Amino acid sequence: MLAPPLVSPESAGMSGAALARLEAHLKQRYIDSGRFPGTQLLVYRRGKLVHSTVQGYADIERKVPVKDDTIFRIYSMTKPITSVAFMMLFEEGRVALDEPVVKYIPEWKDLGVFVAGTAPAFLTRPPSRPMLIVDLLRHTSGLTYGFQQRSNIDAAYRAAKIGEIEKAGTLQSMIEALASIPLEFSPGEAWNYSVSTDVVGYLIEKIADRPFEQFLKERIFDPLGMNDTDFYVPAEKAHRLAACYSADPQGGMTFHAGQRRSGLTLQDDPATSSFLQPPSLISGGGGLCSTASDYLIFCRALLNGGELGGVRLIGPKTLALMTSNHLPNGLDLPGMSRSLFSEATYNGIGFGLGFSVTLDPAKTLIPGSRGEYSWGGAATTSFWIDPAEELITIFMTQVLPSSAYPLRRELRTMVYAAITESNL
Helix, strand or coil: CCCCCECCHHHHCECHHHHHHHHHHHHHHHHCCCCCCEEEEEEEECCEEEEEEEEEEEECCCCEECCCCCEEECHHHHHHHHHHHHHHHHHCCCCCCCCEHHHCCHHHCCCCEEEEEECCEEEEECCCCCCEHHHHHHCCCCCCCHHHCCCHHHHHHHHHCCCCCCCCCCHHHHHHHHCCCCECCCCCCCECCCCHHHHHHHHHHHHHCCCHHHHHHHHHHHHHCCCCCECCCCHHHHHHECCEEECCCCCCCCCCHHHCCCCCEEEECCCCCHHHCCCCCCCCCCCCEECHHHHHHHHHHHHCCCEECCEECCCHHHHHHHCCCCCHHHCCHHHHECCCCCCCCCCCEEECCCCEEECCHHHHCCCCCCCCEEEECCCCCEEEEECCCCEEEEEECCEECCCCCCHHHHHHHHHHHCECCCCC
16 A cells, blocks of 8 residues: 655644644653654644654664664554454454353353452452453453553463563463463453453454464455564564663563653664564564554554555444444443553543543543544554544654653644644
8 A cells, every 4th residue: 555645734734833843842852861762753634644754763772763664563553453353353244242252262161250369279259241252352351461560360460471572372372371360350340451452363363264463464464555564573674673672771561750760771672572583472462563654554444434445444334333432331441440551541531442432532631532542552652543633643662661651642732733724
């Protein structure tokens, strides 16, 4: 799929001067200060690419600059792609959202809910209802992530290396390991950011009767021309893979901005990265590498109602279903969440089938539109799509964790400030 030409922001009702201020902000606050190695930002509005810039380094140690074709670890920005892939099977009548997960994962038939104890001696109770497929897509399954570091269940995930940044095992071994760890809560009772989307990838493999990565390649990446999106970076593209850094001096995931003690720590050297080889665990929750231009293709297809250039991923009504709030009783995340970490701010934000969804911009205290949907990745990559304003924004860098700085809030504020002609 050919990239759209870069045009004047003013031709799409945006201010070039305001977008230039945003780039200056990124340079002064994040790159010059040593918080980020480099950045890439794309803004697309009213069918036009109005802003495309790169700054700083993709690899500080080797002084390799960020380029338009730099390949980034997009981590949890994999989740929307996996969710769309699953809904393609849903549209074909091969699976329903209200089916019990145990229909496809019989190993989980005795999965209980945590009451007390530590691994392996957990005390559990039966769930109040079965886990449904919709629970996986909206993170109300009772599963978790080990890096939440909130409970004994999180600790059991860490011990089993389930959902780690550095993947281990296979999808099948992950499913088998999860069969021995209780749920955090009964499905549907709460929202908790989790390995649920990895499980969705496993279901795609079972339902489609082909490897999950093959399904994505045949049904999404190849048809759309997303040629640089995959679960690993082949040798001929290895020179384009960015280094990944941590804002935590120990290279961990628990850092917050107020704790900053030193500069960036190299977390994953692109010369020796595990992303240079096909992984054993194909993670639908966080395994993909991609470029900003490839991800823009995917976002353009969604903004266009599920189709781009004659390639239809899903129908507009299915997409509308995915981008509606699916949290029980219409609640937003503060009313449902048990997570200490996710890729979304909470107030006024709901959750659909693979995306966070803005319910009330006033409650978020930043500009936006009702119905805007988005997500991000652990290394501070992010995107959002605003159908009302015909707007897509994609931001790339490589700094763990994404909670280190309030960058996403600043991006939203400054991109929306650049709109001079609102559609609303």
